[in-house]
Amino acid sequence: MLNTLSISNYRSLVKLVIPLGRLNLITGANASGKSNLYKALRLLAETAQGGVVNALAKEGGLEACFWAGPEVISDRMRRSEIPIQGGPRSKAKRLRLGFTGDDFGYSISLGLPKPSNSAFSLDPEIKRECIWACRSGSSTYRPASSLIDRDTSLIKIREKRNWQVMSQNIATFDSIFSQISDPDKTPEVITLRDNIRHWRFYDHFRSDMDAPARHAQLGTRTPVLHHDGRDLAAALQTINEIGSHEALADAISDAFPGAHLKIAIKEDARFAIEFYQYGLLRPLSGQELSDGTLRYLLWVAALLTPRPPPLMVLNEPETSLHPDLLPALARLIISASERTQVWVVSHASRLIAALEEHEDCHSIRLKKELGETSVVGQGMLDEPHWVWPDASK
Incomplete structure (x- = not known):
C-alpha cells in the first residue's frame, strides 16, 4: 500500500506531500488541481511500463509540465528546495515524483537535456532514480536506507554495506524498471515494478x-x-x-x-x-x-x-x-x-x-492559491517529512 505521495514542480503541484490511507477521496473546486494529481500518479505508473518520456511528450513536453505560476514566490515556496524559474533561488529545473510504501520508497527526477543537434533534443532525461527501504518509524529517504541509486547514466546497488556499480551507460530515457531484472541482486526493483504495473x-x-x-x-x-x-x-x-x-x-x-x-x-x-x-x-x-x-x-x-x-x-x-x-x-x-x-x-x-x-x-x-495546489488544512507541521535524493541539485 502507498503511504505517502510526493510531487514537485508538476503543473500546479509545486510542492505537494500527502499521507495516504486505504480509501482516499480527492476533492476540491474546479481547477484546484485534482486532474494534475491524477495525471502525476499516472506518470508514476508509466515509469514501470517504460513510457514516462512518451507520456510527457503527449502532455506537450517536459517544459509544458513545469509549474507556470506567478514570479512572486510565497514564503512556503521560498523555504522549500523547489527550483522556480526566474526566482532568486533558481536552479536546474526538475520534475520529481515519488512515493513510499510498506516496504520500499521510490523517486524519479526528470529534467531537460543539454542542447544538442539531435532530433530528440527536447525529450526529457531521467536525472535521478532511487529505491530505498522503508523501516518502521521512518519511511522518508535517507542515504543509509538507499538500495538502488541511479544518477543520470550510472546505476549503483547496495550490497551489504558497500556500493557496487551495476551499469554506467543506461540511456537517459530508460527507467531502472526496464533495465534491471536480476532477482538475486535487485529483488526490490522487480517487486516494485510488478506492483506498479498492476495499478x-x-x-x-x-x-x-x-x-x-x-x-x-x-x-x-x-x-x-x-x-x-x-x-x-x-x-x-x-x-x-x-x-x-x-x-x-x-x-x-x-x-x-x-x-x-x-x-x-x-x-x-x-x-x-x-x-x-x-x-x-x-x-x-x-x-x-x-x-x-x-x-x-x-x-x-x-x-x-x-x-x-x-x-x-x-x-x-x-x-x-x-x-x-x-x-x-x-x-x-x-x-x-x-x-x-x-x-x-x-x-x-x-x-x-x-x-x-x-x-x-x-x-x-485541494485548493489553489496563486497557481499553487495545496491541501486544505495541511500546514507545514502536518505535512509528512520528505527528502528528495537530488534536493541539492
Whole structure:
C-alpha cells in the first residue's frame, strides 16, 4: 500500500506531500488541481511500463509540465528546495515524483537535456532514480536506507554495506524498471515494478450507442475489466463463476431494487447483457440501457474484480450516474477498499458525503492559491517529512 505521495514542480503541484490511507477521496473546486494529481500518479505508473518520456511528450513536453505560476514566490515556496524559474533561488529545473510504501520508497527526477543537434533534443532525461527501504518509524529517504541509486547514466546497488556499480551507460530515457531484472541482486526493483504495473486506472468508460459494452462480444474469462469497459459481459460472467456471485447480485439489487442480471451466451460464443428490471416482462439488452445504468454495471464489474490490484484509481466515477445511484456506488467502493487500496477523484457532493461516512475514508481536499495546489488544512507541521535524493541539485 502507498503511504505517502510526493510531487514537485508538476503543473500546479509545486510542492505537494500527502499521507495516504486505504480509501482516499480527492476533492476540491474546479481547477484546484485534482486532474494534475491524477495525471502525476499516472506518470508514476508509466515509469514501470517504460513510457514516462512518451507520456510527457503527449502532455506537450517536459517544459509544458513545469509549474507556470506567478514570479512572486510565497514564503512556503521560498523555504522549500523547489527550483522556480526566474526566482532568486533558481536552479536546474526538475520534475520529481515519488512515493513510499510498506516496504520500499521510490523517486524519479526528470529534467531537460543539454542542447544538442539531435532530433530528440527536447525529450526529457531521467536525472535521478532511487529505491530505498522503508523501516518502521521512518519511511522518508535517507542515504543509509538507499538500495538502488541511479544518477543520470550510472546505476549503483547496495550490497551489504558497500556500493557496487551495476551499469554506467543506461540511456537517459530508460527507467531502472526496464533495465534491471536480476532477482538475486535487485529483488526490490522487480517487486516494485510488478506492483506498479498492476495499478489500475479507470477514467473513461464508453456509454454511447456504439460503445462495445452495449453489444455482444466474444467472451473469454475476464478477471480484470478493460479500462474502457469493452469486455463488460465477460467480466460480469467471470465474477459469477470465480468471484462473488452474491456480491454481484447484491450490488445490482442495491442500486435497482427487484432487478437482476443475466449474461446470455450466444451460439457464436459472444456474451451479451440481459438486465431484468422489476415490472418489465422481458429483459433489457445492452443497447436499451440508459447511460447511467450501463456505467453503474461497468463500475460493478471493475470494483468486484476477482483479481484486485494493489491500487485502483477511479476518476470522477459519478459521471452520467443519477444522484440516487451514488450511495450504492459508494458502498461498492468502500467494499472494494477492503481488498485493495482505492483512490477516488470526485466533485459529486452526494458521493463524497457517502464515502466520508466511512470511518476509514481519508479525505483530501485541494485548493489553489496563486497557481499553487495545496491541501486544505495541511500546514507545514502536518505535512509528512520528505527528502528528495537530488534536493541539492
